[in-house]
Structures are given as C-alpha cells and as structure tokens.
Amino acid sequence: MSTPTRPIDARSWIFEVQDLEAETETWLPIAGLNTFTMNPGENEEVAETTAFESEGAYEEDVMQRGASIALAGQYRVNKATGEQDPGQAYIDNTWTNRLGIDSHNPVRWRHKSQTSWVVWDATVSPGEQGGGNNDKTSWAATIRRNGWPTTAPVTP
Known part of the structure; x- marks a missing residue:
C-alpha cells in the first residue's frame, strides 16, 4: 500500500540572500514574504x-535555459530600531546598486521539509513598493538565475 501524497504549504518556503x-559566510533570511512565483x-x-x-x-531545440523567482510581501522593519529587515535591506540597499559582474549575488531557498538548499548565482531587479490608505507597505524583488543551480545541505 503506497503512502498518499499531500500538497505542501506555500508559507513554509524559506528564501535567503548571502551577505557578501x-x-x-552569512545568509540573511528575507522576511515579510506572502507570495512567490518560481518561473523555470x-x-x-x-x-x-x-x-x-x-x-x-x-x-x-532548446539552446538556453533560465529561471527566475518573483518575491513579494510587506516591507518589514524592526519595531525597536526602525531598521528594515536585514534580508530586504541587503537586496534594496546593497545588491540592487551593483552593476556588471558585481551585480551577481548568491541566493538560496528550500521548503522547511527539505534537507538541502537550492543555490543560485543570481542578479536582482527591485520591485515596486507602495500602498494605500489602509494598507501595509509592499515590498518585492525579482531574482534571475545565472548559470546552473547547485545544492547545499541544510546545516544547523
């Protein structure tokens, strides 16, 4: 008798950017996300x-493969300090200001049930931020893979 399969929760995906x-070696979780779209x-x-x-x-014949991940959610700040979430801040203030070969940065993600990370050398485009009268401020970024993905084990 086979074990039935079940869908996994979208909210259990973890996305991180490496602080170069x-x-x-420091990986910064990207907080405040409420949606992502992986386009292989x-x-x-x-x-x-x-x-x-x-x-x-x-x-x-396929001549070139690529992939992207669009991340979106809420702009997050530390209540005590007022500073933006470190993962979001790194993307907004450090990574998006780089050009040429310096525009590359590692990112990784996995579902909490997985034992390895998917790792990309990537570039990023900042997304729109905004909101209305009774909204929370939005935050978004699109990350595009360069080269082939690799994997890394999850370590405590």
Missing part, C-alpha cells in the same frame, strides 16, 4: 529546426 560584505522557463531561448521533412510540424 560579511567577514564570515524565464529567459529560455530556442532555435527552430523545422525543415521540409518535418511535414508541417514545428520542431525546435
């Missing part, structure tokens, strides 16, 4: 290979 300015086909490129012998059927 820290003296030791972002920046995919194909070459059409249709020829006469294709008999009218389209054919292609």
Whole structure:
C-alpha cells in the first residue's frame, strides 16, 4: 500500500540572500514574504529546426535555459530600531546598486521539509513598493538565475 501524497504549504518556503560584505559566510533570511512565483522557463531561448521533412510540424531545440523567482510581501522593519529587515535591506540597499559582474549575488531557498538548499548565482531587479490608505507597505524583488543551480545541505 503506497503512502498518499499531500500538497505542501506555500508559507513554509524559506528564501535567503548571502551577505557578501560579511567577514564570515552569512545568509540573511528575507522576511515579510506572502507570495512567490518560481518561473523555470524565464529567459529560455530556442532555435527552430523545422525543415521540409518535418511535414508541417514545428520542431525546435532548446539552446538556453533560465529561471527566475518573483518575491513579494510587506516591507518589514524592526519595531525597536526602525531598521528594515536585514534580508530586504541587503537586496534594496546593497545588491540592487551593483552593476556588471558585481551585480551577481548568491541566493538560496528550500521548503522547511527539505534537507538541502537550492543555490543560485543570481542578479536582482527591485520591485515596486507602495500602498494605500489602509494598507501595509509592499515590498518585492525579482531574482534571475545565472548559470546552473547547485545544492547545499541544510546545516544547523
């Protein structure tokens, strides 16, 4: 008898950005998230290979793979200090100001039930922030993978 499968909770995903300015390896959790969208086909490129012998059927080869993650939620601050959440602040104030090769930064994520992280060398585009009269201020960023993903074990 097989064990039934169940869906996993979206709220149990963990996203972190590496602080490249820290003296030791430091990963900053990104707080305040209430939605994410992983797009494994972002920046995919194909070459059409249709020829006469294709008999009218389209054919292609994938020439490039890409992926992105759009993160969105609420702008978070520490109640006592007023400082922005460290993960959000690193993305907003450090990472998004870099250009060229310096625009790359590691990110990682996993579901709390998983024993390894997915790790990307990535670039980021800041998202919109705003809100209305009775809203909390929004926060967002889109992270795009560069190269192939790697994995790392979850350590305590």
